[in-house]
Amino acid sequence: xRTIGRVLLASGTFILVSAAIYWFVSHEWAxxxxxxxxxxxxxxxxxxxxxxxxxxxxxxxxxxxxxxxxGEGEAIASFTMDSPWPLAFGIGVAVLAGGLVFGPxxxxxxxxxxxxxIVGMMRESIA
Amino acid sequence: xxxxxxxxxGVSIGVGAxxxxxxxxxxxxxRGNKPGQPxxxxxxxxxxxxxxxxxxxxxxxxxxxxxxxxxxxxxLSSKPALTIGVTGFDWSWRFAYAGTxxxxxxxxxxxxxxxxxxxxxxxxxLHSADVIHSFFVPDLLFKRDVIxxxxxxxxxxxxxxxxxxxQCAEFCGLDHAEMTFSVRIVTGSEFDAxxxxxxxxx
Amino acid sequence: xxxxxxxxxGDAAEPVxxxxxxxxxxxxxxxxxxxxxxxxxxxxxxxxxxxxxAQLTAPNEQLVGRQTYNELFTMHGTIMIFLFVAPxxxxxxxxxxxxxxxxxxxxFPRLNAISYWMFLLGGLIVLSGFLTAGGAASAGWTSYTxxxxxxxxxxxxxxxxxxGLLVTSVSGxxxxxxxxxxxxxMRAPGMIMWRLPIFTWNTIVTLIMVLxxxxxxxxxxxxxxxxxxxxxxxxxxSAGGSPILYQHLFWFFGHPEVYIMVxxxxxxxxxxxxxxxxxxxxxxxxxxxxxxxxxxxxxTVWAHHMFTTGAVENPxxxxxxxxxxxxxGIKFFNWIGTMWRGRIWFSTPMLFCLAFLGxxxxxxxxxxxxxxxxxxxxxxxxxxxxxxxxxxxxxGSVFAxxxxxxxxxxxxxxxxxxxxxxxxxxxxxxxxxxxxxxxMYLLGLRGMPRRVATYDPGLGWTTPNLVATVGxxxxxxxxxxxxxxxxxxxxxxxxxxxxxxxGYSLEWATSSPPPEHNFExxxxxxxxxxxxxxxxxxxxxxxxxxxxxxV
Numbered sequence: 112x113r114t115i116g117r118v119l120l121a122s123g124t125f126i127l128v129s130a131a132i133y134w135f136v137s138h139e140w141a142x143x144x145x146x147x148x149x150x151x152x153x154x155x156x157x158x159x160x161x162x163x164x165x166x167x168x169x170x171x172x173x174x175x176x177x178x179x180x181x182g183e184g185e186a187i188a189s190f191t192m193d194s195p196w197p198l199a200f201g202i203g204v205a206v207l208a209g210g211l212v213f214g215p216x217x218x219x220x221x222x223x224x225x226x227x228x229i230v231g232m233m234r235e236s237i238a
Numbered sequence: 239x240x241x242x243x244x245x246x247x248g249v250s251i252g253v254g255a256x257x258x259x260x261x262x263x264x265x266x267x268x269r270g271n272k273p274g275q276p277x278x279x280x281x282x283x284x285x286x287x288x289x290x291x292x293x294x295x296x297x298x299x300x301x302x303x304x305x306x307x308x309x310x311x312x313x314l315s316s317k318p319a320l321t322i323g324v325t326g327f328d329w330s331w332r333f334a335y336a337g338t339x340x341x342x343x344x345x346x347x348x349x350x351x352x353x354x355x356x357x358x359x360x361x362x363x364l365h366s367a368d369v370i371h372s373f374f375v376p377d378l379l380f381k382r383d384v385i386x387x388x389x390x391x392x393x394x395x396x397x398x399x400x401x402x403x404x405q406c407a408e409f410c411g412l413d414h415a416e417m418t419f420s421v422r423i424v425t426g427s428e429f430d431a432x433x434x435x436x437x438x439x440x
Numbered sequence: 441x442x443x444x445x446x447x448x449x450g451d452a453a454e455p456v457x458x459x460x461x462x463x464x465x466x467x468x469x470x471x472x473x474x475x476x477x478x479x480x481x482x483x484x485x486x487x488x489x490x491x492x493x494a495q496l497t498a499p500n501e502q503l504v505g506r507q508t509y510n511e512l513f514t515m516h517g518t519i520m521i522f523l524f525v526a527p528x529x530x531x532x533x534x535x536x537x538x539x540x541x542x543x544x545x546x547x548f549p550r551l552n553a554i555s556y557w558m559f560l561l562g563g564l565i566v567l568s569g570f571l572t573a574g575g576a577a578s579a580g581w582t583s584y585t586x587x588x589x590x591x592x593x594x595x596x597x598x599x600x601x602x603x604g605l606l607v608t609s610v611s612g613x614x615x616x617x618x619x620x621x622x623x624x625x626m627r628a629p630g631m632i633m634w635r636l637p638i639f640t641w642n643t644i645v646t647l648i649m650v651l652x653x654x655x656x657x658x659x660x661x662x663x664x665x666x667x668x669x670x671x672x673x674x675x676x677x678s679a680g681g682s683p684i685l686y687q688h689l690f691w692f693f694g695h696p697e698v699y700i701m702v703x704x705x706x707x708x709x710x711x712x713x714x715x716x717x718x719x720x721x722x723x724x725x726x727x728x729x730x731x732x733x734x735x736x737x738x739x740t741v742w743a744h745h746m747f748t749t750g751a752v753e754n755p756x757x758x759x760x761x762x763x764x765x766x767x768x769g770i771k772f773f774n775w776i777g778t779m780w781r782g783r784i785w786f787s788t789p790m791l792f793c794l795a796f797l798g799x800x801x802x803x804x805x806x807x808x809x810x811x812x813x814x815x816x817x818x819x820x821x822x823x824x825x826x827x828x829x830x831x832x833x834x835x836g837s838v839f840a841x842x843x844x845x846x847x848x849x850x851x852x853x854x855x856x857x858x859x860x861x862x863x864x865x866x867x868x869x870x871x872x873x874x875x876x877x878x879x880m881y882l883l884g885l886r887g888m889p890r891r892v893a894t895y896d897p898g899l900g901w902t903t904p905n906l907v908a909t910v911g912x913x914x915x916x917x918x919x920x921x922x923x924x925x926x927x928x929x930x931x932x933x934x935x936x937x938x939x940x941x942x943g944y945s946l947e948w949a950t951s952s953p954p955p956e957h958n959f960e961x962x963x964x965x966x967x968x969x970x971x972x973x974x975x976x977x978x979x980x981x982x983x984x985x986x987x988x989x990x991v
Contacts, residue, residue, distance in 0.1 A: 114632075114634070115624050115633065115644075118648075118732060119648075121732070121736075122648070122672065122732070122735065125736040126736065126739055126740075129736075129739070129740045129760075131755075132756075133740070133756060136753055136755070136756050137752070137753035137754070137756060139753065141684075141685055141688040141689070142688055142692070142742070142743065142752075145656065145688070145692045146739065146740070147688075149652050149739060152652070153648075153652070160522075162762065171629035171630070172626075172627035172629055172630070172631050173611055173632055173708060174629070174630070174632070175630065175632050175635075175966075176630070176632040177629035177965075178629060178630065178964055179628065179629055179630075179962040179963070179964060180629070181629040181630075182629055192454070192465065192466070192834055193454065193455055193460070193463040193464060193465060194463055194465055194550055194553070195462070195463045196550065197463075197465065197550050197551075197552075197553030197554040197556075198462055198463065198553070198556070198557050200554050200558075201554055201556075201557025201558045201560070201561050202557070202561065204607055204610075205558075205560070205561035205562070205564075205565060205607065208562070208603040208604065208607050209565065209603070210567055211599070211665070211667075211669070212599040212600055212603055213604050214594060227497070232550060234508050238482035
């Protein structure tokens with residue numbers, strides 16, 4: 112986490128400095144807003160990885176001398192192997208998008224399919 | 239302007255030749271699946287600094303050269319002898335000579351001809367009636383976009399007699415390919431005579 | 441991590457056949473779905489290119505009408521950029537990234553499947569424009585306003601284009617979140633960031649750029665849709681809207697997108713060149729830092745696509761565009777330094793990499809030329825730019841894609857490709873590519889604008905266009921030979937074994953194809969070449985003992 116935090120910190124700073132330079136040479140709004148937004152968003156993620164995660168623990172994947180099997184703990188989740196719901200969700204999104212072009216009835220159908228797919232996935236996770 | 243072209247082409251060929259040369263040399267010299275371990279050559283700090291610093295110097299030089307020429311090309315400081323309003327529309331052009339009634343409009347099937355005097359400063363005001371077009375004359379090495387809701391201005395000094403091809407360069411719909419025009423550059427006196435004749439006719 | 445994800449799935453009856461592919465959440469299967477889907481899109485876009493080349497072979501050719509031609513080049517660009525090159529990178533990352541970091545799957549397997557289906561269906565929505573009465577979108581892949589607004593593009597094809605691409609861009613964002621989480625939190629013990637394979641490093645940086653760039657295009661398309669269907673006037677100049685704003689939003693996505701389409705394939709090249717030079721990568725740390733610099737600069741160069749609008753600060757964008765050439769150039773020296781004093785094995789993947797180096801070099805150098813505004817005043821929107829972008833994307837990224845297929849085909853399928861046929865394909869494609877695009881540089885210098893359905897004789901454009909069409913035929917033949925090689929190698933299999941090339945990264949430490957959750961057993965990770973270390977550990981120990989005895 113340390114490394115990725117540093118990468119994001121450097122990137123966000125770079126973009127904000129660029130934004131400042133850009134504003135002073137161009138006085139152009141659209142680009143300046145885009146750059147400031149991008150840099151700030153990057154720094155928020157950097158701050159999160161720095162403050163919340165980076166300082167407290169060192170994971171096995173961040174220790175150069177860790178061996179296979181190090182750092183294993185209790186199970187927190189399991190991988191589902193097969194699920195029909197992602198396809199259903201995708202179809203729902205596609206129908207919804209079609210509804211934007213061809214009219215509201217498809218919007219309703221798409222929304223219903225998406226809700227069904229989400230419920231399906233939640234039931235899988237509980238079971 | 240042409241000096242800048244020569245500089246860029248020269249630098250490009252030079253850099254390209256060096257890099258291609260290094261690639262081909264390594265391919266030939268270090269070819270083959272010979273027995274034995276290859277060299278453990280995977281780090282060389284002075285070399286790495288050099289191949290970072292030298293390109294920085296090259297692009298700094300190119301930027302310096304570019305900047306000077308661009309100020310020149312984009313400059314509107316000298317007073318124009320002739321002002322022309324250019325209107326791009328789907329899919330042809332209209333050229334209006336300011337201070338006169340002369341206006342030349344074309345059709346996709348009948349491209350218009352823009353007549354310019356040699357050696358005089360000509361300023362162009364670009365307008366669009368509908369979508370974005372781009373006023374492009376390859377032989378002048380120049381184009382400028384024609385944008386609705388915005389007036390772009392540039393000026394040139396035609397320095398070569400003859401008739402040249404011009405064309406819309408920004409895709410503008412169905413007949414974009416037909417949106418051509420001709421540029422005829424004539425001597426100053428010929429131009430004055432032509433303009434007077436056109437004005438009398440209109 | 442302090443907690444472990446267990447793998448659980450054996451209790452229910454496992455689906456087989458088509459159902460298995462429709463319901464899979466295995467990152468390897470989803471990766472294969474991406475690769476096959478995107479490659480199919482590539483062939484379709486390539487056929488469109490062939491029709492355009494046929495039309496341009498001679499002046500005033502009337503093979504297809506102007507409207508059809510405009511639809512073809514719009515969809516060619518859309519397919520290649522949105523539906524092929526970038527998502528092929530996602531597909532490759534989907535397959536390889538969990539393997540390379542030593543994870544059993546991606547962080548969110550079902551989300552991964554959702555991303556794929558959204559990508560596929562979004563792409564089909566874009567293409568479905570061809571079935572509407574007004575035909576597909578025909579405003580160019582950039583769809584500049586006001587040309588893409590309702591009065592100039594009344595057809596439903598344009599609306600389908602917008603919503604389809606919105607769906608695929610959301611899919612891209614979801615993929616980025618998923619794979620980034622995997623790379624950051626699911627690495628195997630000992631796989632610190634500075635031991636990650638370069639393909640994974642470049643993918644991480646690419647995915648960060650996706651998160652930054654894709655929202656901008658989603659906003660641009662959303663605003664365009666509001667203008668078209670909901671009575672907005674955001675980009676309508678007659679009502680005070682700004683066409684230039686659309687270009688800012690589009691290219692704030694569009695230029696990072698160029699690097700999104702290139703960085704993963706720099707990664708591919710950087711995986712392959714060291715393996716076949718029998719050496720470690722030259723300058724690993726410098727390479728990663730250069731990738732990060734490219735990502736940073738790529739956010740600040742967008743308006744070099746707008747030099748001729750007269751509405752942007754040209755010197756700023758020109759300076760940034762020159763600077764971004766430096767870290768890109770550094771990579772060439774990493775690759776050359778890797779080959780230097782190595783033992784180069786000219787296998788098919790390596791030959792594709794060498795072809796990449798030549799083609800991409802030309803694209804990079806011409807990129808510096810178009811970064812100079814006074815020169816760009818001529819080049820912009822001519823065939824010089826077309827040739828430049830194809831040097832980068834076709835000669836660069838697509839050649840790297842073929843290198844990737846040739847390199848990882850044994851891992852994915854467990855069977856080898858025929859080497860001799862592969863070499864014929866490389867040769868045909870390299871010759872064909874240069875025969876197609878070198879004349880286009882000349883056409884650009886002679887002032888031929890892009891996106892014209894036809895042209896008049898007498899402008900010096902006829903011969904180069906004829907040569908380019910011949911080049912296309914050779915290039916297409918090369919692609920067909922490669923495809924034939926794939927089919928034959930799948931039918932008459934030559935088993936590959938776990939590690940046919942002497943590979944370096946972790947995917948070569950497991951079987952081909954890898955088992956359901958990738959690794960029966962993970963090796964110890966002590967360098968950026970864990971598979972190599974594992975396979976050579978015994979020999980190195982004996983060599984060290986040998987050396988000590990001599991001392």
